[in-house]
Amino acid sequence: QVQLVESGGGLVQAGGSLRLSCVVSGRTFRSFAMGWFRQAPGKEREFVAAIGRSGSTYYVHSLKGRFTISRDNAKNTVYLQMNSLKPEDTAVYSCAAEAHSGSYYSPSDYDYWGQGTQVTVSS
Numbered sequence: 001q002v003q004l005v006e007s008g009g010g011l012v013q014a015g016g017s018l019r020l021s022c023v024v025s026g027r028t029f030r031s032f033a034m035g036w037f038r039q040a041p042g043k044e045r046e047f048v049a050a051i052g053r054s055g056s057t058y059y060v061h062s063l064k065g066r067f068t069i070s071r072d073n074a075k076n077t078v079y080l081q082m083n084s085l086k087p088e089d090t091a092v093y094s095c096a097a098e099a100h101s102g103s104y105y106s107p108s109d110y111d112y113w114g115q116g117t118q119v120t121v122s123s
Contacts, residue, residue, distance in 0.1 A: 009117030022095030
């Protein structure tokens with residue numbers, strides 16, 4: 001059974017940084033492309049970033065430059081480094097694993113999801 005467990009969320013002041021982690025178990029991590037999504041209250045879940053099996057990265061244009069996705073295959077972990085955080089970044093951030101679709105931008109492209117971690121940015 002594939003499991004994804006996020007950590008690293010919390011409360012931070014505007015301008016601060018957080019690094020989210022997502023540990024994957026139950027299947028060979030290298031077989032997955034990984035993505036991060038976020039969902040703010042009253043809004044739809046939106047794509048943040050993805051990293052392919054080979055390490056290629058993809059970002060929503062509005063966040064590129066502030067957020068960085070990376071993976072450590074030896075640790076079965078994907079990271080999301082978030083810098084210069086803004087109050088509008090407040091959301092539940094979830095990681096997801098994609099096994100077959102070859103596409104990364106829609107929640108429906110992903111097969112497995114973590115439970116999410118809350119990020120709150122105060123002004």
